[in-house]
Amino acid sequence: MSGGLGAGVDGEPGGGLRARHVLRPHELVPGARVVLRHRRDDGSAADALGELLAADSERLVVRTRRGEVTVRRADLLAGKAVPPPPAPRAPRRSRAAPHEAVGVEELELVAAAHWRPHEVERLGGWRLRAAGGFTGRANSALALGSPGVPLHEAVAAVEAFYARRGLPARVAVPHAAGTAPDGPDAPEVARELAALGWAVDTPTLVLTAAVDDLPGPGEVPLPAGCSVVSTAEPDEQWLAGYHHRGGPAVPPAGLRVLASADAQVFARVVEDGAVVAVARGSLGAGWLGVSAVEVAPSHRRRGLARRLLAEVAGSGRAHRAVSAFLQVAAEDAGARALYEGAGFGVHHAYHYRVRPGP
Incomplete structure (x- = not known):
């Protein structure tokens, strides 16, 4: 997910040099x-x-x-x-909402179905995933529960799986939020892989929210001169605004992953015919997933990411999604502030363990 997200006016998001107001x-x-x-x-x-x-x-x-x-x-x-702000939402019920009550392993399986790899092999509770190298989520072994064999055999199976595909061996390790990947409270598999020299990569937080608690499009104004377009597939214009980890055009393997959920929406903000911000919403099993949020450097701090989040949330409500999730790099303070300000809270964390080079 791209950083540098935030407001562009003195009081609230949504500013922009092209806005006009009637002088009264x-x-x-x-x-x-x-x-x-x-x-x-x-x-x-x-x-x-x-x-x-x-x-x-x-x-x-x-x-x-x-x-x-x-x-x-x-x-x-x-x-x-201007009119007064929208009335505050009703307080949450004391009973835990579904997005808060769901377990770590269950939510990891939900998220995996919103970003499906091309290949999946089971190894006990583990899932070995591959998708031509496009994203760590689709090209890592998801370590859930026991692999059903001793760890050294599981590690050998992971190494062989990725070696056959010319990909680096990588294991995704979910764990409780606030647990250091190399700390004494880290999962056993993390500690054992660390002992084998597997390095920590991309500590990530998984955030959740109730869809009805997220702002809708009507609550987040667009800067003047901007418009939003949404499609069910990632067309050329949407792809022009998306650069995974700053890379070039999305490869064919990536296109397949982007369109792999039960349903999805690809939203973009357009100004003067150019795409200046994009986001993907995925839908399945009553959940809305938020991913691929990117704002052009020239248009950051104008509230565009917040508006796209509202567009995706509106699509989730239209499809009767109850809960929402997203994954954000733990070090991306700007993106975390955006999402937490919209109503998301930390559910759990994960990190990757990467096999050392030869």
């Missing part, structure tokens, strides 16, 4: 909820959205979600009163 000075009275478009010192434009605290001939002061913002009258480009 008579509405700019203290106590009103307003949006003020103003010029920054560097010449760029920004929006301040919130309660107007003060207004005189020299300045206006707005209380936004990020603190007070002072706008000089000379820098005011436009402003108007």
Whole structure:
């Protein structure tokens, strides 16, 4: 998942230099909820959205979600009163929601069905997966439960499976959140692979949420000049905006993985005919999966990722999905803030163990 996600205005996500507001000075009275478009010192434009605290001939002061913002009258480009924010959602029931009650192994199997590899071989509870090298999720042995044989035999089977396919041997190890991959509380398989010299790669968090708790498209405005398009397959325009780990065009093996769920939606934001952000939503077994979120570097911090998350959530509701999940690199603080701000919480974690080179 790409980093650098966040808001682009002073108060809430969704800013952009192309936005326009009707100038209505008579509405700019203290106590009103307003949006003020103003010029920054560097010449760029920004929006301040919130309660107007003060207004005189020299300045206006707005209380936004990020603190007070002072706008000089000379820098005011436009402003108007806006409706109050949506009413808060009803509090959750005290009883654990499905996305919180589901076990680690069960959720890992749900996620695997939303990102299916081309090949799967069973080794006891383990699943050896291969998909031409496109993503670690589809090209690793998912270590669930016991492999049914001694670990040294399981390791040999994993090495042979990936060697036959010209792929690096890799094992995905799920574990409780907050457990260090190399710590004393790590799963036994992680400790034993560590003793064999298998290195830790890509510590990842699995987040879940109730679909009904996620914002919908109507709650997340788009910057002016942008539009959203959704398709059931990853067409050429969507693919033009997606670069797995910064790589070039998605290979044929990747296309097959991207379209491998029971159903999916591929959403993109378009500005001036160019794709500037993309996301994938997958559907199956009552779950919505969120993946392949990417925003062009030139368009980050404008609320586009949050809007795409809302689009995908809307599709999940339309397909009667109850729960949602996603996987995010543990070190990606920006993406975590985006998702946790939308209503996701940490369920568990996993990391890969990679066989040492020859």
